[in-house]
Amino acid sequence: MRLLSISTGKVAALFGSHHPNYQRVASAINKQSISDLAHPLPVEITRLGVTGDEQADPSVHGGMEKAIYVYPIEHYTFWSELLTRETKKSINLPIGAFGENFTIEGLLEAEVFVGDVLTIGDLEFTVTKLREPCFKFNAKMGYKGAAKAMLQSGFSGWYLRVNRTGLITPGAQIAITPGQRITSIADQNQALLNRGNQKNLWD
Numbered sequence: 001m002r003l004l005s006i007s008t009g010k011v012a013a014l015f016g017s018h019h020p021n022y023q024r025v026a027s028a029i030n031k032q033s034i035s036d037l038a039h040p041l042p043v044e045i046t047r048l049g050v051t052g053d054e055q056a057d058p059s060v061h062g063g064m065e066k067a068i069y070v071y072p073i074e075h076y077t078f079w080s081e082l083l084t085r086e087t088k089k090s091i092n093l094p095i096g097a098f099g100e101n102f103t104i105e106g107l108l109e110a111e112v113f114v115g116d117v118l119t120i121g122d123l124e125f126t127v128t129k130l131r132e133p134c135f136k137f138n139a140k141m142g143y144k145g146a147a148k149a150m151l152q153s154g155f156s157g158w159y160l161r162v163n164r165t166g167l168i169t170p171g172a173q174i175a176i177t178p179g180q181r182i183t184s185i186a187d188q189n190q191a192l193l194n195r196g197n198q199k200n201l202w203d
Contacts, residue, residue: 001106001174003120004073006043007031007096008053014139026056029099029140035170036095042167045123049162050101061099064161065128071100071157072108078155079141086143099140100157107174109154110186115179118160121172125160127179130188132156151193158185 009031034052035041044051048067055062061069076093083091095103102120109130116127133147133156140146150156 001104001176003102003104003168003170003172003174005033005036005095005103005170006050006168007033007101007103008050009096009099011054011056014136025136027136027140028054028056028061029136031096031099031101033095033103037170040170042169044166045162045168046165047162053101060134066159067162068102068125068160069098069100069131069157070102070104070160071098071131072155073103073105074108075153075155078153082149083141083143083146086145097140098157099137102160104174107176109156109158109189110184112158112176113179113181113184114188116181117163117177117179119175119177121168122164123162123166123168124164125162127185128159128161130156130158130185130192132192151189154186154189156185156189 009028011026011028012030014025014027014029031053035043045068047064049062050068073095076097079097080091080093083089083093112127114127114129118125118127133150135147137150138144138146143149
Protein backbone atom coordinates (compact mmCIF):
# COMPACT_ATOMS: atom_id res chain seq x y z
CA MET A 1 0.00 0.00 0.00
CA ARG A 2 1.53 3.28 -1.06
CA LEU A 3 0.93 6.84 -2.16
CA LEU A 4 1.37 7.28 -5.92
CA SER A 5 0.55 10.92 -6.60
CA ILE A 6 -0.52 14.19 -4.97
CA SER A 7 -2.85 16.53 -6.90
CA THR A 8 -4.27 20.01 -6.44
CA GLY A 9 -6.74 22.24 -8.27
CA LYS A 10 -7.95 25.82 -8.45
CA VAL A 11 -11.57 27.00 -8.39
CA ALA A 12 -12.78 27.74 -11.93
CA ALA A 13 -15.93 27.69 -14.02
CA LEU A 14 -17.03 24.08 -14.38
CA PHE A 15 -18.76 24.47 -17.73
CA GLY A 16 -17.51 25.96 -20.98
CA SER A 17 -18.41 29.56 -21.86
CA HIS A 18 -21.12 28.30 -24.23
CA HIS A 19 -23.08 26.74 -21.32
CA PRO A 20 -25.95 28.69 -19.66
CA ASN A 21 -24.53 27.88 -16.19
CA TYR A 22 -21.01 29.06 -17.07
CA GLN A 23 -21.01 32.00 -14.65
CA ARG A 24 -22.93 30.30 -11.82
CA VAL A 25 -21.25 26.92 -11.30
CA ALA A 26 -17.66 26.76 -10.09
CA SER A 27 -15.55 23.78 -9.08
CA ALA A 28 -11.98 22.74 -8.29
CA ILE A 29 -12.54 19.16 -9.47
CA ASN A 30 -10.05 19.66 -12.30
CA LYS A 31 -6.90 18.68 -10.43
CA GLN A 32 -3.36 18.21 -11.70
CA SER A 33 -0.65 16.00 -10.24
CA ILE A 34 2.04 18.15 -8.64
CA SER A 35 4.17 15.27 -7.33
CA ASP A 36 4.32 11.62 -8.40
CA LEU A 37 6.63 8.60 -8.50
CA ALA A 38 8.44 9.95 -11.56
CA HIS A 39 8.97 13.35 -9.94
CA PRO A 40 8.60 12.77 -6.17
CA LEU A 41 8.64 16.23 -4.65
CA PRO A 42 7.75 16.73 -0.96
CA VAL A 43 4.38 18.48 -0.53
CA GLU A 44 3.12 20.24 2.60
CA ILE A 45 -0.06 18.92 4.20
CA THR A 46 -1.93 21.16 6.65
CA ARG A 47 -5.07 20.56 8.72
CA LEU A 48 -7.08 21.77 5.72
CA GLY A 49 -5.37 19.52 3.19
CA VAL A 50 -2.77 19.89 0.47
CA THR A 51 -1.14 23.31 0.36
CA GLY A 52 -2.34 25.14 -2.75
CA ASP A 53 -5.50 23.08 -3.21
CA GLU A 54 -8.86 24.88 -3.39
CA GLN A 55 -12.54 23.95 -2.99
CA ALA A 56 -15.45 25.83 -4.52
CA ASP A 57 -18.01 24.72 -1.93
CA PRO A 58 -16.55 23.93 1.52
CA SER A 59 -19.93 22.62 2.68
CA VAL A 60 -19.48 19.67 0.30
CA HIS A 61 -15.71 19.32 -0.14
CA GLY A 62 -12.88 20.40 2.09
CA GLY A 63 -12.79 21.53 5.69
CA MET A 64 -11.06 19.59 8.42
CA GLU A 65 -13.31 16.52 8.13
CA LYS A 66 -12.83 16.26 4.35
CA ALA A 67 -9.36 17.72 4.04
CA ILE A 68 -7.96 15.03 1.72
CA TYR A 69 -9.81 13.04 -0.93
CA VAL A 70 -8.26 9.64 -1.66
CA TYR A 71 -8.83 7.51 -4.76
CA PRO A 72 -7.40 4.06 -5.63
CA ILE A 73 -5.50 3.69 -8.92
CA GLU A 74 -7.08 0.25 -9.29
CA HIS A 75 -10.37 1.87 -10.43
CA TYR A 76 -8.90 3.84 -13.32
CA THR A 77 -9.17 0.99 -15.83
CA PHE A 78 -12.88 0.54 -15.05
CA TRP A 79 -13.58 4.22 -15.68
CA SER A 80 -11.53 4.50 -18.85
CA GLU A 81 -13.35 1.50 -20.31
CA LEU A 82 -16.79 2.73 -19.20
CA LEU A 83 -16.30 6.25 -20.52
CA THR A 84 -14.83 5.01 -23.80
CA ARG A 85 -17.91 2.85 -24.29
CA GLU A 86 -20.49 5.45 -23.23
CA THR A 87 -18.99 8.53 -24.90
CA LYS A 88 -17.79 6.71 -28.05
CA LYS A 89 -14.40 8.38 -27.56
CA SER A 90 -11.07 6.85 -26.60
CA ILE A 91 -10.58 7.79 -22.94
CA ASN A 92 -7.36 7.37 -20.97
CA LEU A 93 -7.85 9.24 -17.71
CA PRO A 94 -4.90 11.15 -16.23
CA ILE A 95 -4.01 10.95 -12.55
CA GLY A 96 -6.21 13.32 -10.55
CA ALA A 97 -9.16 12.80 -12.92
CA PHE A 98 -11.61 12.18 -10.08
CA GLY A 99 -10.66 15.32 -8.20
CA GLU A 100 -8.65 13.33 -5.70
CA ASN A 101 -5.73 14.73 -3.74
CA PHE A 102 -4.05 11.39 -3.06
CA THR A 103 -3.95 8.65 -5.67
CA ILE A 104 -2.99 5.41 -3.94
CA GLU A 105 -2.58 1.71 -4.63
CA GLY A 106 -3.21 -1.42 -2.62
CA LEU A 107 -6.19 -0.29 -0.53
CA LEU A 108 -9.87 -0.39 -1.54
CA GLU A 109 -13.23 0.77 -0.14
CA ALA A 110 -14.20 -2.61 1.36
CA GLU A 111 -10.96 -2.64 3.37
CA VAL A 112 -11.29 0.86 4.82
CA PHE A 113 -13.59 1.73 7.75
CA VAL A 114 -14.70 5.06 9.15
CA GLY A 115 -12.42 5.75 12.10
CA ASP A 116 -9.43 3.82 10.76
CA VAL A 117 -6.15 5.69 11.09
CA LEU A 118 -3.86 5.75 8.05
CA THR A 119 -0.19 6.48 8.51
CA ILE A 120 1.32 7.64 5.24
CA GLY A 121 5.03 8.31 5.55
CA ASP A 122 5.43 10.44 8.68
CA LEU A 123 1.89 11.84 8.59
CA GLU A 124 -1.29 10.52 10.18
CA PHE A 125 -4.89 10.69 8.95
CA THR A 126 -8.32 9.44 10.03
CA VAL A 127 -10.87 8.05 7.56
CA THR A 128 -14.07 10.12 7.87
CA LYS A 129 -16.51 9.23 5.06
CA LEU A 130 -17.00 8.26 1.44
CA ARG A 131 -17.14 10.72 -1.43
CA GLU A 132 -20.71 11.41 -2.55
CA PRO A 133 -20.74 12.24 -6.28
CA CYS A 134 -22.98 14.98 -7.70
CA PHE A 135 -23.79 16.63 -11.02
CA LYS A 136 -20.35 18.23 -11.08
CA PHE A 137 -18.81 14.78 -11.34
CA ASN A 138 -21.08 14.02 -14.30
CA ALA A 139 -19.95 17.25 -15.95
CA LYS A 140 -16.28 16.50 -15.29
CA MET A 141 -16.56 13.03 -16.79
CA GLY A 142 -18.65 14.20 -19.74
CA TYR A 143 -21.18 11.45 -18.99
CA LYS A 144 -24.55 12.01 -17.29
CA GLY A 145 -24.49 8.55 -15.70
CA ALA A 146 -21.11 8.96 -14.00
CA ALA A 147 -22.41 9.64 -10.47
CA LYS A 148 -24.74 6.64 -10.65
CA ALA A 149 -21.93 4.47 -11.99
CA MET A 150 -19.66 5.54 -9.12
CA LEU A 151 -22.19 4.36 -6.55
CA GLN A 152 -23.17 1.20 -8.43
CA SER A 153 -19.54 0.18 -8.82
CA GLY A 154 -18.65 1.10 -5.25
CA PHE A 155 -15.60 2.94 -6.56
CA SER A 156 -16.18 6.11 -4.54
CA GLY A 157 -12.93 6.79 -2.74
CA TRP A 158 -12.96 8.41 0.70
CA TYR A 159 -12.07 11.49 2.74
CA LEU A 160 -9.41 11.91 5.40
CA ARG A 161 -8.99 14.22 8.38
CA VAL A 162 -5.37 15.29 8.94
CA ASN A 163 -4.11 14.36 12.40
CA ARG A 164 -0.39 15.00 11.90
CA THR A 165 0.73 17.68 9.46
CA GLY A 166 4.01 18.01 7.61
CA LEU A 167 5.64 17.01 4.35
CA ILE A 168 4.72 13.94 2.34
CA THR A 169 6.22 12.46 -0.82
CA PRO A 170 4.81 9.94 -3.33
CA GLY A 171 6.19 6.47 -2.74
CA ALA A 172 5.40 6.73 0.98
CA GLN A 173 4.05 3.50 2.41
CA ILE A 174 0.54 3.34 3.91
CA ALA A 175 -0.19 1.54 7.18
CA ILE A 176 -3.63 1.08 8.78
CA THR A 177 -4.45 1.18 12.47
CA PRO A 178 -8.01 -0.19 12.75
CA GLY A 179 -10.67 1.86 14.52
CA GLN A 180 -13.92 0.34 15.81
CA ARG A 181 -14.55 -1.07 12.31
CA ILE A 182 -18.35 -0.70 12.37
CA THR A 183 -18.97 0.88 8.97
CA SER A 184 -16.73 0.46 5.94
CA ILE A 185 -16.59 2.90 3.06
CA ALA A 186 -18.21 0.16 0.97
CA ASP A 187 -21.06 -0.04 3.52
CA GLN A 188 -21.61 3.71 3.31
CA ASN A 189 -21.63 3.51 -0.47
CA GLN A 190 -24.26 0.77 -0.50
CA ALA A 191 -26.46 2.68 1.94
CA LEU A 192 -26.28 5.80 -0.23
CA LEU A 193 -27.08 3.78 -3.34
CA ASN A 194 -30.08 2.19 -1.61
CA ARG A 195 -31.45 5.58 -0.57
CA GLY A 196 -31.04 6.83 -4.10
CA ASN A 197 -32.87 3.81 -5.51
CA GLN A 198 -35.73 4.23 -3.02
CA LYS A 199 -36.19 7.88 -4.03
CA ASN A 200 -35.79 7.10 -7.75
CA LEU A 201 -32.86 9.49 -7.95
CA TRP A 202 -31.21 7.47 -10.67
CA ASP A 203 -34.17 7.34 -13.09
